[in-house]
Amino acid sequence: MKNFFGRIRQLTAEAEDTSVEQLKLNTRTLSIWEGNLWALMWGLGESYIGPYALFLGAGNMVMAFLGTAPVFITSIAQLVGSGLIDRVGRRMPIILGGIAFQSAVWLPLFALPLLLPSGGVIALAACAALYFAIAGIVVPSWMSLIGDVVEPAARGQYFANRSRLVMYGMVVALLLAGIITNAWKGIGLTAVGFGLVFGIAALARTTSIAFMRRHYDAPLEPCTPNDRYSFWSFLGATENRNYARFTCAVALMSGTTNIAGPFFAVYMLRDLQWSYLLFTINTLTFMLAQTFFVRWWGSIGDRHGNRSVLLATGSLLPILPLFWVFSANYFVLLFAQVVSGAIWSGFNLAAANFIYDSVPQNRRARAVSYYSLINGLFSVIGGMGIGAWLATHTPSELHLGTVHLALSSPLPVVFVISAITRAIAAAIMLPQFREVREVEPISTARILYRLGIGQPLFGQVNVFSPRLRAIAAYNRKNSAPQPTSD
Numbered sequence: 208m209k210n211f212f213g214r215i216r217q218l219t220a221e222a223e224d225t226s227v228e229q230l231k232l233n234t235r236t237l238s239i240w241e242g243n244l245w246a247l248m249w250g251l252g253e254s255y256i257g258p259y260a261l262f263l264g265a266g267n268m269v270m271a272f273l274g275t276a277p278v279f280i281t282s283i284a285q286l287v288g289s290g291l292i293d294r295v296g297r298r299m300p301i302i303l304g305g306i307a308f309q310s311a312v313w314l315p316l317f318a319l320p321l322l323l324p325s326g327g328v329i330a331l332a333a334c335a336a337l338y339f340a341i342a343g344i345v346v347p348s349w350m351s352l353i354g355d356v357v358e359p360a361a362r363g364q365y366f367a368n369r370s371r372l373v374m375y376g377m378v379v380a381l382l383l384a385g386i387i388t389n390a391w392k393g394i395g396l397t398a399v400g401f402g403l404v405f406g407i408a409a410l411a412r413t414t415s416i417a418f419m420r421r422h423y424d425a426p427l428e429p430c431t432p433n434d435r436y437s438f439w440s441f442l443g444a445t446e447n448r449n450y451a452r453f454t455c456a457v458a459l460m461s462g463t464t465n466i467a468g469p470f471f472a473v474y475m476l477r478d479l480q481w482s483y484l485l486f487t488i489n490t491l492t493f494m495l496a497q498t499f500f501v502r503w504w505g506s507i508g509d510r511h512g513n514r515s516v517l518l519a520t521g522s523l524l525p526i527l528p529l530f531w532v533f534s535a536n537y538f539v540l541l542f543a544q545v546v547s548g549a550i551w552s553g554f555n556l557a558a559a560n561f562i563y564d565s566v567p568q569n570r571r572a573r574a575v576s577y578y579s580l581i582n583g584l585f586s587v588i589g590g591m592g593i594g595a596w597l598a599t600h601t602p603s604e605l606h607l608g609t610v611h612l613a614l615s616s617p618l619p620v621v622f623v624i625s626a627i628t629r630a631i632a633a634a635i636m637l638p639q640f641r642e643v644r645e646v647e648p649i650s651t652a653r654i655l656y657r658l659g660i661g662q663p664l665f666g667q668v669n670v671f672s673p674r675l676r677a678i679a680a681y682n683r684k685n686s687a688p689q690p691t692s693d
Contacts, residue, residue: 230423243376244415250380252408274469275590277339282583284343285576298348305345313409347572367505385487456636462585467625496548503663504553512646516557525630528622
């Protein structure tokens with residue numbers, strides 16, 4: 208424990224070696240620590256906004272809003288954030304100010320719904336919108352900054368490794384949140400449990416300032432009027448065409464995904480009547496699967512290009528909602544989360560890295576903002592415009608000729624429609640953009656074959672076997688009889 212706190216003091220102290228390369232190395236390490244504090248906030252706070260809304264009695268429309276509107280709000284805020292970079296000329300003040308404000312939002316987010324019982328759900332939605340707006344202002348600065356400290360050829364491995372370690376933090380935080388909320392619910396004080404997890408989330412986010420303030424904020428390249436291109440020129444300019452096609456493809460996948468996305472928590476907690484602990488374990492399974500597979504996807508992206516990963520994972524996304532249609536068995540749905548984590552870890556990693564590959568530093572913040580805006584707009588259309596309407600108006604009893612289906616709720620129908628639209632989007636949109644790096648070509652079928660035969664498992668064995676051999680050698684050395692002197 209002494210060594211642990213000593214390491215923290217060392218990381219957050221003023222750097223002795225101020226060479227650019229050493230500062231970049233320190234920032235890459237600091238970013239992992241800061242990411243784990245963000246993970247604590249996510250697992251103990253952000254991931255439990257939905258369950259808190261259900262506890263307050265939220266309906267389908269509010270759940271769709273909490274599942275999709277934050278993405279759109281964040282994307283609008285990113286436009287503000289990218290403009291702030293041009294005005295301020297540095298990224299760190301924007302990041303630190305945003306983190307401080309975001310930490311402060313947790314108290315009203317928890318307290319206002321309890322102080323205003325008649326409008327509790329609306330108060331929660333408003334505070335959540337503010338929380339995500341602040342996050343959106345920070346995102347362009349953070350992505351621009353971190354993109355400057357990671358070499359292009361190593362991005363796949365670095366971000367895969369960072370994602371894996373951050374996901375471990377998310378897993379721990381999510382498990383802790385499940386235990387706390389379940390324990391307080393068991394004694395009839397559910398609100399106290401939510402208050403505790405939200406309080407810890409605020410503390411974790413505040414602590415991350417100490418790590419973030421030591422990041423290397425590289426000088427920004429001069430921004431010309433041409434770099435401040437408008438949204439419409441982003442869509443129409445020839446030099447942006449490939450990136451715009453990529454953006455629209457990912458956005459359409461997000462929209463079709465969010466037809467069902469906001470309602471999985473509703474289905475688990477309301478329709479299947481799972482406890483908070485069972486809900487948490489199911490979500491943890493998804494997170495652990497991502498940590499297991501993400502490094503393998505990173506190596507595939509570095510070698511064969513991020514487009515190849517997007518094509519392979521995009522072809523599998525349509526099957527994921529169907530698990531929830533054909534079975535309510537808890538262990539089957541745990542397996543579904545393993546498959547889901549394996550696929551989404553690759554898709555999300557490749558999408559993020561494709562942005563870094565496609566956009567130079569002086570245009571990155573604005574390009575990320577436009578990407579997020581389109582992605583958020585499609586998510587809202589999918590979740591609130593289509594998903595919520597279907598969840599409210601679709602009957603739970605279906606008559607198909609002589610076949611009569613009595614469902615627990617309309618949500619399985621929503622899941623089927625999401626699966627069909629995902630398949631259409633993947634087939635039409637994902638092939639429309641090209642790879643931007645020189646990479647070794649590979650077919651989608653080949654990647655899926657390597658995934659199917661368990662190559663990610665072999666990769667994990669290769670990672671852990673040297674560590675296991677080192678531990679075994681250390682144990683043998685220390686268990687051997689020691690010579691004695693008379």
